[in-house]
Amino acid sequence: MDPQHVRYFLAVVDHGSVNAAAGAVGVAQPTISQGLRSLERELKTPLFYRIGRGMVPTSAGHALVGPARTILRDMATAAGxxxxxxxxxxxxxxxxxxxxxxxxxxxxxxxxxxxxxxxxxxxxxxxxxxxxxxxxxxxxxxxxxxxxxxxxxxxxxxxxxxxxxxQEYDLVLPPGEDSPQVGSLAWEDLDAAMIVVPQGTAHAQRMYEAMSPGQRARRPAVVVQNREARLAFALAGAGPTWVERSLRDTALQHGARVREMVPALPAxxxxxxxxxxxxxxxxxxxxxxxxxxxxxxxxxxxxxx
The missing domain is CATH 3.40.190.10 (Periplasmic binding protein-like II)
Structure with missing residues (x-):
């Protein structure tokens, strides 16, 4: 099995099309297509469904992903x-x-x-x-x-x-003059529609469970896919959000109000x-x-x- 063809196969898996894979690997599209055809002939089975301009792995393609990555990893290990x-x-x-x-x-x-x-x-x-x-x-x-x-x-x-x-997390509230810039807040006293991200972690579940039943049932104010955008939305007034402790000073410098949650839940x-x-x-x-x-x-x- 040609390692270069394996690399092309994984590029298509990761990027979803021959065009995107060619750009990522730095070769022409025909080179990717030829490499895939050679691999399919060698394995005697189709590896992708062609759907429009996109490529979706077949069951055989899915089965090959893990071993293919291991082949390239073993090559890198040998070189290293x-x-x-x-x-x-x-x-x-x-x-x-x-x-x-x-x-x-x-x-x-x-x-x-x-x-x-x-x-x-x-x-x-x-x-x-x-x-x-x-x-x-x-x-x-x-x-x-x-x-x-x-x-x-x-x-x-x-x-x-x-x-x-x-890692510790603080609650950041939009800028305002109705409360001190820094302070603490008990979990059961949290009462606001939050800016949240859809991807959860085990620690996020612990934070969720520390909230009151009413807060857990509240609909979020904004759901953002990019967690790095949370602070910008909070500073703009969309609602409060959680940020890593390392962002505390940045939030304060931009006028946000920051609350340490009590009891602390370090992760x-x-x-x-x-x-x-x-x-x-x-x-x-x-x-x-x-x-x-x-x-x-x-x-x-x-x-x-």
């Missing part, structure tokens, strides 16, 4: 196992992170890792649904996930975690991975993370959600 002429580590580390925990310790770890291993490429992409952690790792989409702990996926017991710290977060299948670059990344965080790996406990 061979140091360059000066003994420096090569390869790449692919990371997926929930936006709520992508700040804090992670940038410090990536910066230190890059300083020690400048030849290794680190890629960081967004992951919203934490129930897909095991799927992302099993299908070799990435080697490391940054998520809330405990892990909120079905196969958590097969994973290893490295705690990085805790643990960390790195999640399959320990037995790490590439040398990913193993080096975990070593740097453990050193900076001052923690040691441990088996992932079952989710509380």
């Amino acid at each position: 196992s061979v140091p360059d002429a000066e003994g420096r580590l090569n390869g790449r580390v692919d990371i997926r992170a929930h936006p709520a925990v992508a700040s804090g310790a992670l940038p410090l770890i990536v910066a230190e890792f890059h300083r020690r291993h400048p030849q290794v490429r680190v890629t960081l992409a967004t992951m919203y649904d934490e129930s897909r952690v095991d799927e992302l790792l099993h299908n070799a989409v990435c080697e490391v996930v940054v998520a809330h702990l405990p892990v909120a996926c079905r196969a958590a017991e097969s994973l290893t975690t490295l705690a990085l710290g805790t 643990r977060y960390g790195l999640v991975y399959h320990d037995e299948s790490l590439s040398p670059p990913a193993r080096a990344f975990l070593n740097v993370a453990a050193e900076i965080a001052g923690t040691t790996p441990e088996p992932a406990p079952a989710s509380e959600a």
Whole structure:
């Protein structure tokens, strides 16, 4: 099986069409189409349904996704196992992170890792649904996930975690003169239509359960797909929302009112991975993370959600 054809196959799976896949991989559309035809002839089965200009995997195509990613991951692992002429580590580390925990310790770890291993490429992409952690790792989409702990996926017991710290969330209310700019608020006293995001986490469920029955039943003011837009909507007056503690000063500088919730519900977060299948670059990344965080790996406990 030609690894290049496998790469084209996954590009079409990820981008939904030959045109988009060609742009992502940097080759001409006929090259992608020819590679797919060769792969289908070799496997003696169609891998995609052609629907309009889009491509949808057949059942055989879906079955191939995981092994295909593993093939490319194994190739990258093999390449990363061979140091360059000066003994420096090569390869790449692919990371997926929930936006709520992508700040804090992670940038410090990536910066230190890059300083020690400048030849290794680190890629960081967004992951919203934490129930897909095991799927992302099993299908070799990435080697490391940054998520809330405990892990909120079905196969958590097969994973290893490295705690990085805790994330706290504050309530941000639109600017106004009818109350102090900072203060505290009991969960049962929260009484407002919120700006929310549709993607939930295990910690979001804990916050939801801390609210009063009336607040839980209230319809949201705005549902935004892009969680990074929540603060902008709150500052514009659309309603209150939750933001990570790291955004507290930004909110205050723009005139928002900020409330710390009582009792506090700090959220643990960390790195999640399959320990037995790490590439040398990913193993080096975990070593740097453990050193900076001052923690040691441990088996992932079952989710509380």
